[in-house]
Amino acid sequence: NFWGCNLALRTWNVTSLMGNELGGCGILGVGIWLSVTQGNFATLSSSLPSLSAANLLIAVGTIIMVIGCLGCVGAVKESRPLLLAFFILLLLIFFLEIISIMLFFIYQDEIDRYAQRDLKKGLQLFGTEGNVGLTNAWMIVQTDFRCCGVTNHTDWFEVYNATRVPDSCCLEYSDNCGLDNPGTWWTAPCYERVKDWLNDNLVALWIFALCTALTQVMTALKIYVFCNKLCHVFDIKAA
Incomplete structure (x- = not known):
């Protein structure tokens, strides 16, 4: 019936969105823990003194949680505008990640020179x-x-x-x-x-990045499917 189908759709979509929400909570928690435990340990950069690992994790975790909340509210309230906004933001973040990775490899030599110059200034x-x-x-x-x-x-x-x-x-x-x-x-x-150490841990970083990207794509697809099913449910109700 309509109410059983509606409840199943809500439960399915909210559950799928909880993965993103929990991931954001985890990243935020690690960032806060680093911020508390590292004390005065800051970045080595002189031009970006507030850009530390802890601050980056806190910012990323907060953004993911806010976007996840937007999706959950949209799923519970069956709001297509909210779900559409969540879908667009998720795709935007995904494409920004892809573009950032491409730019990193294209301008790697320039990044190396800039980083060394900035560190020497520091x-x-x-x-x-x-x-x-x-x-x-x-x-x-x-x-x-x-x-x-x-x-x-x-x-x-x-x-x-x-x-x-x-x-x-x-x-x-x-x-x-x-x-x-x-x-x-x-x-x-x-x-x-430090660069060698990062390269040694590159495999783990790539696995994490791949899992994050796949989660974003799968969540976006689920939102798309949910919106279609939501329209179908409303058609049933109207009939």
């Missing part, structure tokens, strides 16, 4: 007032990745106007070890070390 703020987050970030990166500077340890010479590096560049940490012989410092460039 070195000038190391240890200065109001840049505790950036300073801590460099100390942690150099210690964890066993590297020094953006392209090499000489990047720090321009910062200090002397032949010295931060103590986090030392093979064995001790106070003022950055003033010792260069043979006691890490020589690997941090940019390449």
